[in-house]
Amino acid sequence: MSATAHNQLAGGEVLxxxxxxxxxxxxxxxxxxxxxGAIQAIDGISFDVFAGETLGLVGESGSGxxxxxxxxxxxxxxxxxxxxxxxxxxxxxxxVGLRQTxxxxxxxxxxxxxxxxxxxxxxxxxxxxxxxxxxxxxxTRNATVVELLEMVGLNGGHAKQFPHEFSGGxxxxxxxxxxxxxxxxxxxxxxxxxxxxxxxxAQIVNLLADLKDELGLTYLFIAHDLSMVRHLSDRVAVMYLxxxxxxxxxxxxxxxxxxxxxxxxxxxxxxxxxGRRTRRQETVLHSDxxxxxxxxxxxxxxxxxxxxxxLCRREEPEYRDLGNDAxxxxxxxxxxxxxxxxxxxxxx
Amino acid sequence: MPLLDVRNLSTVFHxxxxxVHAVNDVSYSLQAGESLGIVGESGSGxxxxxxxxxxxxxxxxxVEHGRIEFQDRxxxxxxxxxxxxxxxxxxxxxxxxxxxxxNPVLSVGYQLAEALRWHMDMNETDARxxxxxxxxxxxxxxxxxxxLDFPHQFSGGxxxxxxxxxxIICRPDLLIADxxxxxxxxxxxxxxxxxxxxxxxxxxxxxxxxxxxxALVAGIVDRVAVMYAxxxxxYGSVDTIFxxxxxxxxQCLLRSMPGRESAxxxxxxxxxxxxxxxxxxxxxxxxxxxxxxxxxLCLADRPSLGPATGAHCVACWQATAQ
Numbered sequence: 197m198s199a200t201a202h203n204q205l206a207g208g209e210v211l212x213x214x215x216x217x218x219x220x221x222x223x224x225x226x227x228x229x230x231x232x233g234a235i236q237a238i239d240g241i242s243f244d245v246f247a248g249e250t251l252g253l254v255g256e257s258g259s260g261x262x263x264x265x266x267x268x269x270x271x272x273x274x275x276x277x278x279x280x281x282x283x284x285x286x287x288x289x290x291x292v293g294l295r296q297t298x299x300x301x302x303x304x305x306x307x308x309x310x311x312x313x314x315x316x317x318x319x320x321x322x323x324x325x326x327x328x329x330x331x332x333x334x335x336t337r338n339a340t341v342v343e344l345l346e347m348v349g350l351n352g353g354h355a356k357q358f359p360h361e362f363s364g365g366x367x368x369x370x371x372x373x374x375x376x377x378x379x380x381x382x383x384x385x386x387x388x389x390x391x392x393x394x395x396x397x398a399q400i401v402n403l404l405a406d407l408k409d410e411l412g413l414t415y416l417f418i419a420h421d422l423s424m425v426r427h428l429s430d431r432v433a434v435m436y437l438x439x440x441x442x443x444x445x446x447x448x449x450x451x452x453x454x455x456x457x458x459x460x461x462x463x464x465x466x467x468x469x470x471g472r473r474t475r476r477q478e479t480v481l482h483s484d485x486x487x488x489x490x491x492x493x494x495x496x497x498x499x500x501x502x503x504x505x506x507l508c509r510r511e512e513p514e515y516r517d518l519g520n521d522a523x524x525x526x527x528x529x530x531x532x533x534x535x536x537x538x539x540x541x542x543x544x
Numbered sequence: 545m546p547l548l549d550v551r552n553l554s555t556v557f558h559x560x561x562x563x564v565h566a567v568n569d570v571s572y573s574l575q576a577g578e579s580l581g582i583v584g585e586s587g588s589g590x591x592x593x594x595x596x597x598x599x600x601x602x603x604x605x606x607v608e609h610g611r612i613e614f615q616d617r618x619x620x621x622x623x624x625x626x627x628x629x630x631x632x633x634x635x636x637x638x639x640x641x642x643x644x645x646x647n648p649v650l651s652v653g654y655q656l657a658e659a660l661r662w663h664m665d666m667n668e669t670d671a672r673x674x675x676x677x678x679x680x681x682x683x684x685x686x687x688x689x690x691x692l693d694f695p696h697q698f699s700g701g702x703x704x705x706x707x708x709x710x711x712i713i714c715r716p717d718l719l720i721a722d723x724x725x726x727x728x729x730x731x732x733x734x735x736x737x738x739x740x741x742x743x744x745x746x747x748x749x750x751x752x753x754x755x756x757x758x759a760l761v762a763g764i765v766d767r768v769a770v771m772y773a774x775x776x777x778x779y780g781s782v783d784t785i786f787x788x789x790x791x792x793x794x795q796c797l798l799r800s801m802p803g804r805e806s807a808x809x810x811x812x813x814x815x816x817x818x819x820x821x822x823x824x825x826x827x828x829x830x831x832x833x834x835x836x837x838x839x840x841l842c843l844a845d846r847p848s849l850g851p852a853t854g855a856h857c858v859a860c861w862q863a864t865a866q
Contacts, residue, residue: 256729256730256731256732257700257729363818363819365818366818393585393586393756393819394585394756394757394758394797394800395585395796395797395800395814395815395819396585396818397800398800398802398812398813398814398815399814399815399816401802401812401814402811402812402814405811420729420730421730422730423759423801423802424802426802427802427812460731461730461731463734464730464731464733464734465730465759466733466737466757466759466760466762466763467759467762467763468758468759468762468786468798468801469762469763469786470762470763470782470783470786481731481734481735484699484701484702484732485699
C-alpha cells in the first residue's frame with residue numbers, strides 16, 4: 197500500500213466532500229415537452245476524497261459514475277446536495293468564482309479523439325487553460341507549454357502539430373498536459389485509458405502514477421476496467437443505479453467484497469490464466485440493469501441479486517460501516533458481513 | 545482435413561498516401577469445432593484478416609494474394625453469389641457494435657427471418673418458429689412478444705444477443721466473433737462469453753474470437769494467434785502462449801496485464817513506443833524498433849513463422865535461436 201493510503205487511513209485531510217449529491221435528468225415527452233419523469237442518474241450519494249489519494253469509481257454504464265465526476269467539477273449542476281472543495285461549497289459559487297476554483301480541479305476525458313479540437317495546434321490546446329485563467333504572460337505561457345509537453349513524455353516540437361498527427365496514446369498525453377496546465381490539485385480522470393490500445397494503456401497508467409507522485413495530485417479515477425482500478429487506486433467506490441453500494445480500501449473491496457454486486461463485478465473480470473476455465477457461476481449476473489427512471493423499490497439491486505429476500509424487495513438497506521477501527525468499509529446490503537449460513541437461513 | 549486453412553494471406557489497402565499492408569503473409573488453420581483466439585492491438589490486422597475470410601474487405605482494400613480454403617473450397621476463387629450463399633449460412637459473423645450492425649428501421653424478427661428465407665428457403669411459419677427458438681437459445685425473454693420490436697427497444701447486451709442469434713440461426717460451421725464484447729460492460733461481457741461458449745458446445749461450431757484482450761481469451765479458446773502490425777508473430781495452444789510465450793511482444797502483453805502478479809502494486813510493465821506505420825514496409829521484424837532484445841539481424845531481415853500445424857510457432861530470430 198502506498199504512503200498516501202496510510203495518510204488517508206490515519207485520518208488525512210479531506211480535499212473534496214460530496215454531501216447528498218443528487219442529479220436527476222428530466223424526461224420530456226409530447227408537443228409541450230412536459231416533464232413526465234426523471235432519470236435518477238445520482239440519488240443522494242455522500243463521500244470524501246482525501247488529499248493525495250486515488251479514489252477509484254466503478255460500476256456498469258448507466259450507474260452514474262461519470263455524472264458523479266462531472267458534478268464534482270460542476271460540469272453538471274446537481275439537482276440537490278453540496279460539493280465542498282477545500283471547504284468551499286461549489287454549488288453556491290457564481291460563474292466567476294467557479295472559474296477561479298476550476299484552476300484547482302481539472303478533467304481528463306475518455307476519448308482523446310473527441311476531446312481535442314482538430315483545428316487547434318497542440319500548443320494552443322495546452323495553452324488555452326493558461327489563457328483563460330490569465331496565468332503568466334505570452335513568453336512564459338509558451339515556456340510552460342513546452343515544460344508540460346516534456347512532463348507527459350512528448351517534446352516541445354510537438355506543440356506546432358495538429359491532433360490528427362498523433363497516435364491515440366500521444367493524444368491522451370496531450371489531454372493530460374492540458375489538464376495539468378493550471379497546476380490543479382484534483383483531477384477527475386473519466387475512463388482515461390479505455391479508448392487506448394492494450395500496450396499503450398500501461399504507459400498512460402504509469403504516467404498518471406508518476407505525475408501524482410511528482411505533483412502531489414489527487415485523482416478520482418472512473419473506470420469500468422476493474423483490474424486497472426485495483427492497480428491504481430487507494431480506495432474504491434462501487435456505484436449501482438445512482439447509489440454507492442460499497443466503498444472502502446482497495447484491498448478490502450477487492451479481496452473481501454461485501455456487496456453481492458461488487459462480488460459479481462469482480463467475478464466478471466476475465467482471469468488471464470488458461471487453467472481457470474470456470475468462473476464462479478453463482479455470481480454471474482443474468483439480467484440487465486433496471487430503468488434508472490423507475491428504480492426498483494427496496495434494495496435497488498434486488499432484481500438481479502442472487503441472494504435477494506423479501507426484506508430486500510421491501511426495505512432499502514442502510515449504508516453502514518462494517519470496517520474495523522483503522523479503515524472504514526461501507527456497504528449497503530441487509531446481509532453484508534453475515535456468515536453465509538445466516539444468509540441462507542434468512543433466505544429460507 | 546482442416547475446416548479452414550489460410551495460407552499466405554495478404555490484404556492491402558491502396559490509399560492515396562501509399563499502400564497500407566494491413567495483413568501480411570498470414571497463415572493458420574482451424575479444425576471443425578475448434579476455437580481460435582486472434583489477439584492484437586488496433587491496426588494489427590486482426591479484423592481485416594477476418595473480413596478477408598468472408599470477402600468483406602471494404603474498398604480500397606484488396607486481398608492481394610494467398611489461399612483461403614474453407615470446407616475444401618477456395619473462398620478467394622468463388623463467385624459473388626457463391627460467397628453470399630456461404631456467408632450467414634456456413635460462416636456466421638458477430639461484429640463489435642451491435643447498434644450499428646442491426647438495421648434500425650426493420651423489426652428484429654424480420655431481420656432474423658431474412659437469413660432463413662434467403663439461405664434456407666423457409667416459409668414464413670417455419671421461419672417464425674425458428675426465430676423464436678433461436679432467440680430463446682440466446683436468452684431473450686418473452687421472445688414471441690418481441691419479434692416486432694425494433695433494435696433501439698433492446699439494451700446493449702440484448703442487441704448483442706440478437707446479433708449472435710442472427711449469426712447462428714442457420715447453424716454455421718464457423719462463427720467469427722470480432723470483439724463481440726468490447727462495447728459492453730464487464731458483467732454483460734461475462735454473459736456473452738458464456739453464451740458463445742455454450743453455443744459452441746451445443747452446435748459444435750468452430751469459433752474465431754478476435755480481441756485485443758489477452759485475458760479474455762484465456763478461459764475460452766483452444767489456440768491463440770498473436771498479431772502485430774499485420775503479421776502473425778506467435779501461434780500456439782492457449783496454455784503454451786500463457787506459460788511459454790516465446791515472442792517478446794507476447795511476453796510484453798502478458799507482463800503489462802495488471803493483476804497478473806496481484807500482490808505487486810508497483811509500476812505496470814509497459815512497452816515503449818507506438819505500433820509502426822503500416823504504409824512503410826520495413827525489411828526487418830515489425831516489432832524490432834520497440835523490442836528490448838533486438839539485434840542487427842532483427843532490423844535487417846524479417847523472421848518468418850514456421851508452418852502452422854498446431855505446434856507452437858513464433859516469428860522471432862532470438863526465440864528460434866534459443
